Amino acid sequence: MSEAVVAEILGAVDPAKVFVGALIPEKYLHDEALGVSPQRPLCVVLAKSDSDVSAVLRLALEANVPVVPRGSGTGLAGGATPIEGSIVLSTELMNSILEIDQENYTATVEAGVTLEQLDDALRGLGFVYPVFPGELGSTLGGNVATNAGGMRAVKYGVTRHQVLGVEFVLMGGTLVKSGGKYVKSSSGYDLTQLVIGSEGTLGVVTKVTVRIYPRPKHAVSLLVPFVTPAELTACVPELINSENLPLVLEYMDANGLYAMAKRVKMDLGIPADVRESAQAYLLVVLEGSHWDDLTDQRENLAQILSSRGAIECYFLTTKQGEDLLLARESAFWVSKAAGANDIVDAVVPRSEIAAFLEVVKNLAQSTNSYISGAGHIGDGNVHFSIFQPDLELLNEVQEEIFRYVVSIGGAVSAEHGIGIAKRNHFYETEDSDKLEIMGRIKLAFDPKWLLNPGKMLK
Helix, strand or coil: CHHHHHHHHHHHCCHHHEEEHHHCCHHHHCCCCCCCCCCCCCEEEECCCHHHHHHHHHHHHHHCCCEEEECCCCCCCCCCCCCCCCEEEECCCCCCEEEEECCCCEEEEECCCEHHHHHHHHHCCCEECCCCCCCCCCEHHHHHHHCCCCCCHHHHCCHHHHEEEEEEECCCCCEEEEECCCCCCCCCCCHHHHHCCCCCCCCEEEEEEEECEECCCEEEEEEEEECCHHHHHHCHHHHHCCCCCCCEEEEEEHHHHHHHHHHCCCCCCCCHHHHHHCCEEEEEEEEECCHHHHHHHHHHHHHHHHHCCCCCCEEECHHHHHHHHHHHHCHHHHHHHHCCCEEECCECCHHHHHHHHHHHHHHHHHCCCEEEEEEEHHHCEEEEEEECCCHHHHHHHHHHHHHHHHHCCCECCCCCCCCCCCHHHHHHHCCHHHHHHHHHHHHHHCCCCCECCCCCCC
């Protein structure tokens, strides 16, 4: 049966875009999740059109073969990692920007368009798509699948806040269109929002329509050291309520900041006495159209932060600000290179961040683990890199973190998704009735559970 379905696929799509057996490139055996083992699929298909996607899903259903959707493979939860005997269906070649509508402030793109590609196209027109999850090589289709967030979420929200419409293909080949270039609708179930964050378990996204915004002309950045994380987090509510809601509010522990800066060869220029006393750093970025207004707002923020216990407020040049954002975006690669055993991206209410950081600090000490933190402090999402080579103890550390997070009203994943990596933790902490409803939804879309099986749900 396996050989038969591959033969049918070779006859239905461009055979040069189908890889089988030993000819499958290594990158398709995994995504970027730590601790998830690579797996060789039955074949890999690089779809070039909706009709390719429909053909593969129709043939796979007929042959009862599972399909794993894939974008750029930059996910951190194993969502794009193949399962044995599966077809990996990549949309990376579906990379056309179909329309930039400057009257309706929308862009419509194929699923394989990357964030970098869209940003390059919008920049010259004076627009921006504001969701930047830290990996500009990620695709819009992949972002929809995981409901990607990133540093700008404090101001612009996450993917689901910026997507107006999607087209997706069901297992069996049916193309479904949902939403469009309008900004509101009360016309039945919102399938667009249901598909966002479904991790490829309901359908394969082929087109996306997103909001775009006028591109601000200027940005200013501050790097602010604090003696303790608690002092830093106490400033967040006032910053959220400030005159100009920050574009970026990022927390970094001291060791993490220095390691990130080293990776991008950035000299932070922080005096030795500050480095010795500061345990936590806050990165603030403001954006706007008028430089004088921005610099005044920067001064006001600096006064607020100083009154709240900041050791110092460093005003960064434009180049320094860009370099530090680049350093922050490299956090995962720094942790991976240093040998991190896993990454946690839990989210908690903002008011609980200080207590959360203290709990994790104590947990690290009690388990002889090293845990480094950095994250989107403005929306309660802290990323922890956990260094604990004992896999049983690593699992216990993660379980303790997730139990605490859920107990204070948070969630297991803020933006990376559940995939394979966090599925068991998700089931151990999530409400059973909710999981049952999710399973029913999955059955309605994919009765045979062939579309990305084992991801998020089990």
